[in-house]
């Protein structure tokens with residue numbers, strides 16, 4: 001599987017969880033708890049990433065960054081944003097305009 005398609009497919013799953021009953025999955029439950037709960041998880045996972053890096057444990061760094069990225073993807077979805085919106089911003093900073101065509105920003 002291409003890595004960029006992991007982001008896209010995960011974003012599709014996160015979008016679909018918006019229609020799911022609150023008790024049906026972790027993400028559905030997190031949406032039901034609301035923005036503050038999502039932000040709390042982002043903060044916790046950022047802290048756990050810092051602790052893993054301070055411990056110098058590379059496996060733990062990868063695991064915690066995956067948790068951090070995952071919860072930021074939940075945040076993006078909750079805000080009706082898509083990973084492509086972030087990839088486009090990174091591409092713009094890298095001097096590569098139009099790298100990712102699909103962006104779903106709705107504001």
Ligand SMILES: N=c1c2ncn([C@@H]3O[C@H](COP(=O)(O)OP(=O)(O)OP(=O)(O)O)[C@@H](O)[C@H]3O)c2ncn1[C@@H]1O[C@H](COP(=O)(O)O)[C@@H](O)[C@H]1O
Pocket residue numbers: 010013014017025026027028041044066067070
């Ligand atoms: N990638 C992930 C993923 N990464 C981390 N997590 C969850 O994020 C939580 C991490 O929080 P912690 O480490 O603090 O563990 P915890 O104590 O269980 O967390 P809390 O219940 O206290 O919030 C764990 O419950 C993990 O299971 C994830 N949950 C789901 N996904 C993906 O999201 C998709 C949709 O998820 P569901 O809606 O749950 O099916 C799944 O198919 C997966 O691909």
